Amino acid sequence: MPASPDPARPRIVFSGAATFDTIFKLDVLPKGPGKVLPSDAVQVAHGMASSAAAAAAKLGGRSLLFARVGDDAIGIKIIEDLTAAGVDCTYVRRVAEARSPLCAVLVDAAGERLVVPFYDPKLDRSTDWLPLEQVAEADAVLVDVRWPEGATKVLEAARDAGIPAVLDADVGPKETIVALAGLATHAVFSEPAATIVTGEAEPEKALRALGRRFENFLAVTAGPEGCFWLEREIDMVRQLRAPKVVAVDTLAAGDVFHGAFTLAVAEGQSIPDAIAFANAAAALKCTVFGGRLGAPTREEVRAALNEKGNS
């Protein structure tokens, strides 16, 4: 593993979705046609890998993003937004004659969400342009399941480089999740994705089933329940609860978790410390409306961990 020029600021390659989201805050979600009046709204570049990259940058990491957008004005806006968030977008590719991914998100008072994501079929899936030499110079990678071809290449390059390779295993086709999980050093599942792969609804049972299938580090995130992971040495499923917060917007909380977790792993934190760190970052995010814009700073996470006596 090549040493980072600044060991306190690990270099992480993120690969996956970049979308332009309009997020509306409502009292209740609509049940059909008509007009509903939101109390707030923001527009921001999102996407699982992109939001994770922005969250990691805000926490002090150096985030490099591999992603595809269209060659339209929204594509430029996505790149501007993420660049302003501290993400290096040198390798965000603007695909000719494609439109950028667009997404509307309605968030209700209880944090329930309606998500309407549009992906242009013309966003080509080729990977020959991917600058995989950047992976060899990184301290870790994180990939999502939205662009499996890119994720596969990045995970393979990370294996060759011998660096930690984290999979944000969210819902998607089962075969995609399984194939990518087999290539990652750390596969962190959402509850629904763990259920898709194992058929088990309980995180603990799902983790045991995953443990029989994969040999890498395995975890399942579970919202306010925090994170469950498999401790293979002692053959136990461990759980670390998230700090208690009043959630106003859980959008991108999972992405913030993955960004923070990957950063912590790249920094060499132990698994329990990395999970406590990611739990705190995700919980703080939930207290602020606006998706990833609510991601916390390092100081905020540190303060939350100190309050819990966890740091």
Place this chain on the structure above:
Amino acid sequence: MPASPDPARPRIVFSGAATFDTIFKLDVLPKGPGKVLPSDAVQVAHGMASSAAAAAAKLGGRSLLFARVGDDAIGIKIIEDLTAAGVDCTYVRRVAEARSPLCAVLVDAAGERLVVPFYDPKLDRSTDWLPLEQVAEADAVLVDVRWPEGATKVLEAARDAGIPAVLDADVGPKETIVALAGLATHAVFSEPAATIVTGEAEPEKALRALGRRFENFLAVTAGPEGCFWLEREIDMVRQLRAPKVVAVDTLAAGDVFHGAFTLAVAEGQSIPDAIAFANAAAALKCTVFGGRLGAPTREEVRAALNEKGNS
């Protein structure tokens, strides 16, 4: 009434809403939380007066817009979009420290719509910056009910100038609709707005009730049923049906109607001709996905009218 420098291209002042819309095409509208995948999506500057201005410009008019946006990137985008559509945005005001209106629209296969519009309360409502001298130089005005303070000033200036003043009387507070309708020379109601003012659900009954209250030209638009209006001389409600089309997106059809109607009135067309013209323009719009982007050209409207033997 000052003569237009180019009588074939009347100059029209539009006053009211300017929003930035993301429009998604779905099979069915969502009924609660979750994720729904649209088959298409576009982003475009909309708003009742703005869409009417763009439609009138596409039909050959010279459209000048009075509206307010925020001092954010979306405000710039709204102005760019409408300028590209041929609308003079010299007097679209960017309000300091306000965010631009944002709107998500979901359109289902039957053309049913869910609309989520966000207006920043900080978009100040003052009218002292309005260049009312531009109204004196115009051939007609159209105002919507989304910015009543601006609409009032523009309608009063139009009365002083002796030019046609059209109100797009869509749903809003009853007192707002009533106050603005009293100032317009032509008040064109949507069915729901006519019901709000009169309590009558049927366009014909609503028009008779409106006729007892107001002395100006009165009409009610009724989607595929076309347009009903009150012919005072013969004390009759007349109806002109819209051309039959397969509707794929009715978003902004009303705005296209109002833009086309105001242009036709400014050109000196008779009321039946103006309504046939507006009916055809609105019907053609409904055949194209993407809100006002589906507004037709003059040639397309002319062809549709010739097909019907109406021109």
